[in-house]
Amino acid sequence: MQSESSNVVLVTGAAGFLASLVARALLEDPQTPNIRLILADISEPKKPAGDSSTAHISTIKADLTNPQEVDALFHTPFGVPDTVYCMHGIMSRGSEDNFDFALKVNVDSVRELLQAARRYGEKIGHPIKFVFTSSCAVYGGPLPEILTPDTIATPEGAYGLGKLTSELFINEFSRRGFVDGRILRLPTIVVRPGPPAAAASSFMSGIIREPLQGIPGTCPIGQNISSPELNLPVWFSSSKAVIRNLILAKHIPSTSFRKHTRVVCAPGFTATIRDEIEALRQVGGEDALKLIKFEDDPPTKRLVESWPQRFDNTYALSLGFVVDEGGMVPIVERFKNDLEAGLV
Numbered sequence: 001m002q003s004e005s006s007n008v009v010l011v012t013g014a015a016g017f018l019a020s021l022v023a024r025a026l027l028e029d030p031q032t033p034n035i036r037l038i039l040a041d042i043s044e045p046k047k048p049a050g051d052s053s054t055a056h057i058s059t060i061k062a063d064l065t066n067p068q069e070v071d072a073l074f075h076t077p078f079g080v081p082d083t084v085y086c087m088h089g090i091m092s093r094g095s096e097d098n099f100d101f102a103l104k105v106n107v108d109s110v111r112e113l114l115q116a117a118r119r120y121g122e123k124i125g126h127p128i129k130f131v132f133t134s135s136c137a138v139y140g141g142p143l144p145e146i147l148t149p150d151t152i153a154t155p156e157g158a159y160g161l162g163k164l165t166s167e168l169f170i171n172e173f174s175r176r177g178f179v180d181g182r183i184l185r186l187p188t189i190v191v192r193p194g195p196p197a198a199a200a201s202s203f204m205s206g207i208i209r210e211p212l213q214g215i216p217g218t219c220p221i222g223q224n225i226s227s228p229e230l231n232l233p234v235w236f237s238s239s240k241a242v243i244r245n246l247i248l249a250k251h252i253p254s255t256s257f258r259k260h261t262r263v264v265c266a267p268g269f270t271a272t273i274r275d276e277i278e279a280l281r282q283v284g285g286e287d288a289l290k291l292i293k294f295e296d297d298p299p300t301k302r303l304v305e306s307w308p309q310r311f312d313n314t315y316a317l318s319l320g321f322v323v324d325e326g327g328m329v330p331i332v333e334r335f336k337n338d339l340e341a342g343l344v
């Protein structure tokens with residue numbers, strides 16, 4: 001039997017927005033001392049900004065649809081990871097437009113990673129923690145006004161289908177003791193920094209991020225600032241709360257989860273696209289509003305309208321997860337401050 005490793009963490013999708021923030025947060029996590037981080041992505045991942053000692057970080061360019069490249073992540077010089085953050089993937093609009101490719105990445109490669117975690121967990125003598133970033137896009141069809149942990153997920157898009165399929169595998173692998181799964185269905189995250197992403201929700205960050213930098217941001221919903229379509233409610237979280245919750249997910253005892261499922265809907269809050277625009281007005285002024293350009297895009301509208309709009313946070317909060325306080329304005333303010341400080 002291989003010797004037991006500890007605080008070796010593998011993060012996939014590590015060149016992406018959220019996983020790179022998770023990597024940085026793990027380095028600062030007092031509950032994960034002396035961490036050795038394996039950062040993997042199909043694009044070369046960068047070492048987290050601000051980290052001076054790099055000896056304990058390994059960046060690996062790997063296509064996770066290739067089983068050999070997946071296997072190699074479990075026998076680096078750092079040893080077998082005790083935790084895997086499975087965060088790579090093809091986002092919602094990208095999945096809808098490339099169905100077969102999306103299944104290959106969002107289902108087949110996740111299953112391959114799970115099987116590798118199972119094999120190497122057996123070698124080290126205990127199940128590897130498997131933290132998975134799922135999405136509220138698993139829901140579709142007629143939904144109750146407030147979703148609870150018992151609401152059945154029936155996706156209406158390739159992205160939601162892929163996430164739900166992977167969740168089912170993680171739950172069954174956890175029930176069998178092959179891995180120790182932790183699944184967070186994440187709300188839509190605002191304000192996402194960087195260029196627009198292949199996600200149908202990308203504009204929900206773009207209409208804030210771009211105008212605050214003096215450039216136009218496109219809104220694919222509605223014809224102008226008075227359009228009733230802007231009253232669309234969305235289930236949101238800040239990236240700060242999501243990152244905190246992803247770190248907490250690693251530390252919650254497996255016995256705390258409901259017996260039949262490792263799925264938790266991460267806490268969030270409901271706001272409309274109009275609330276976002278109003279927060280932009282308060283933080284960025286009238287000039288910022290003029291930079292929102294309206295270009296109706298029916299496929300995007302169809303997808304985001306099918307997503308759930310309000311959840312009961314009780315179960316997630318009882319596990320110790322955290323929620324944003326104060327709605328959209330503090331989030332937009334924080335993003336503006338980060339922009340001015342050159343942090344995003």
Ligand SMILES: NC(=O)c1ccc[n+]([C@@H]2O[C@H](COP(=O)([O-])OP(=O)(O)OC[C@H]3O[C@@H](n4cnc5c(N)ncnc54)[C@H](O)[C@@H]3O)[C@@H](O)[C@H]2O)c1
Pocket residue numbers: 012013014015016017018019040041042043062063064065086087088089090091105109133134135136185186187188189192197201
């Ligand atoms: N951002 C959100 O609002 C949100 C909401 C719900 C769920 N999520 C989930 O959180 C995770 C991270 O999201 P993000 O917004 O940071 O996405 P992102 O697009 O910024 O990052 C995804 C990363 O996956 C990598 N990747 C894609 N195919 C790969 C492959 N074959 N092999 C290796 N790497 C590959 C990409 O190169 C990219 O760096 C995803 O699983 C996403 O589905 C995000």
